[in-house]
Amino acid sequence: MTDVASPERLLFASTAQSFLEKEVPLSRIRELHRDGISFERDWWQRAAELGWASLLVPEELGGGSVSGDGVADLALVAEHSGRTVAPGPLHPVSAVLAGLADAEEGARHADVIEALVSGEAVASWAVYEPGGHWNPLQPAVTATRTATGFRIDGVKDRVEAGADSDLLLVLADCDGAPRQFLLRTDAPGVGVATQRSIDLVKTYARIAFNGVEVDESAAVGSAEQTPALVARQTQVALVLQCAETVGILDTVFDMTVQWGFDRHSFGRPLVSYQALKHKYADLKIWLEACRATTKAAVAKVGTHAADADLAVSIAKSYVAEHAPDMVQLCVQLHGGIGVTWEHDLHLFLRRVTLYRSMFGTPEDHNLLVYRMTKELESA
């Protein structure tokens, strides 16, 4: 996916990389975990100053990207984030901005967009519901029309960075159709409870809405437009997952190759054993395949292609089927040190395991790929 073509993108990528290496090395991730911190707001604001939250936003709303392909630039940031399993709300903020930027009457939310782009505010997408599977278009949370707007009732969970967010984009059923609403987490009737995740720093939240009153203007996009917006937000969330996973796999693979050269047994480097060479060869094949399919998905999402959903489900299924196994194989190649807390491998394994299951498992996406293929055939 690193088609680092233009000098502008090259500079953008290297700035992102050095910012991440300097600010949030793996040792810092361990400190954040020890201190119970998900991410620091001023750190995120400085990341936003590098343009990370502006990439999906059109210029007239204060956004812009260096290359003109904001999705590709964002994927590049995600890939670099994977190298240090960076903290921060890149995924939830991007998913929300993808919806706000594409929504009809987008200017209605200009203030929120501006606050998100600058990093002053953090937002998350409240899409999962307790006990529920990945099924965004059938929310149980309700939005009931009132004289001045809507009243939101129900519970969402697995809301990334929910406890650190100022705003939520909530999927709710309104008059029998899914609809999204932007609301503040400090609004009366909103109750936030943190949910820990398998990752060292990423946290989620269960959020209850008890008669939360919002204005008419809180609605994001029309009812007709909502399925397309949800699809777009899902695409952005998934390509970020895939791109970050590619960054993780690339880093872990390099680490493991280096280990195999350095570590000697019976007077030979590990990588001289054919049994292990073949495992490394498989890792290399899967790594390049993960890159290839992620690159293809990023290109489709970047151009709003009609078949972007299909490309994204293909990439998610493939990457998530392989990534956890690949990192486990790297643990195996490291030997006993690989299962210790002090070795960094588990930081990467945690993140890819988290991503395997969020926004649809590979199995969920296999089913989607089958159904989309069937639709294409009968079309």
Add this chain to the structure above:
Amino acid sequence: MSQTTSAATQTESVQEFAARARKWLAENMPSIDPNDPPDADRGEEAPWLRARELQRTLWDGGFAGICFPREYGGLGLPIEYQRAFDIESRCYEMPIILNTPTFTICAATILDMGSEEQKRTHIAGALRGDEVLVQLLSEPSGGSDLAGVITRADRRGDTWIVNGAKTWSTSAFAADYGLMLARTNWDVPKHEGLTMFLVPINAPGITLRRIQQVNGSVEFCEEFFDGLELGDDTVVGEVNDGWAVASRQLYHERRAVGGGSEFASGIGAEGKTDKPTDYVALLEQVGQPDNERLQEMAGRALVHRAVQEQLIDHVYHGVNDGSLPPTAGTIIRISHAENINVELDTTLAITGSAGVVDTGDELFAIGDRYLSRQTASLGGGTTEVGRNVIGERVLGFPREYAADKGVPFNQVKRGRG
């Protein structure tokens, strides 16, 4: 022979070229349903005669050898033009069986290593549909250790006298010429005493026999050489430098097997058995169109199939821009075989008992096809050798110990058979 229609030039954009091809194909090539292509069993004679005819039509129309240089009868265009032509030609009958090995391996290697005369004769001959080219490499005594061949070519006066045997030669019965690796010096280590010859298949001194495979295919052949006489003009590259030529063949073969060669023209299936499985139709056939478990399995196979295509593109461009070494072609060779495994395992699972007991429908063919599953992991060099290549020549790991390294070949231990 000259091309009768104006040839494409680089000044023509890909879009313009595609538009011209679209019009020409509609007027000149027989249309087919790409989901139900005409059968082209490589073991039969007729498909080869048909392929020669179709190739001749392409040549006459100025659409043969899109990526081969103009001086040897091609169009000298970049791969984007070939890709565009592939898309345009999907619904037309194309001489697909000529792609491998004739164009993607043999003509590609002759282009890299052959004499000027060989290039002018054989590349153009193949592009005209006059010549089918094959490889005569493997021997009964060994497969993966290609440089250990024991077919011998001895100098007698001005000629070479060849004795020995080759095997696993793809469709050699239908061919005009074969690239044949023989030992010409036994007193030096194995790689240094080899010479590549371009052999006329129908020459006296060659006896050809078909090999029958598990699935009934008789596409592969074995050849016996008894005092075959060859002139110096049949040597490809230098005498005793045949390994360099064979290495080019292997390079082109790895790319071709994975689907990454710019010298292949047309992307359709070779016939019904080569056609990608239509999983939606398969679920209908087994009477389980709404079975979510089978849908999920089929979806996974579709994902793997799509990623193989994306990987071919990624590796092709990676090798071109230098982000991957040329040996990375082996990546798509192995992933191709793995993908075949996923697909055939999935179809066997979905088909259930109808794949193994002939209940009078097409489903029985799925069981039959499964029996030959490993051909994808064996043909063109085993996947084990491929994994060594990735380990040693992509990732730079130490080479495997070789007992014959630096040893004159006549002192190397050989098996009994």
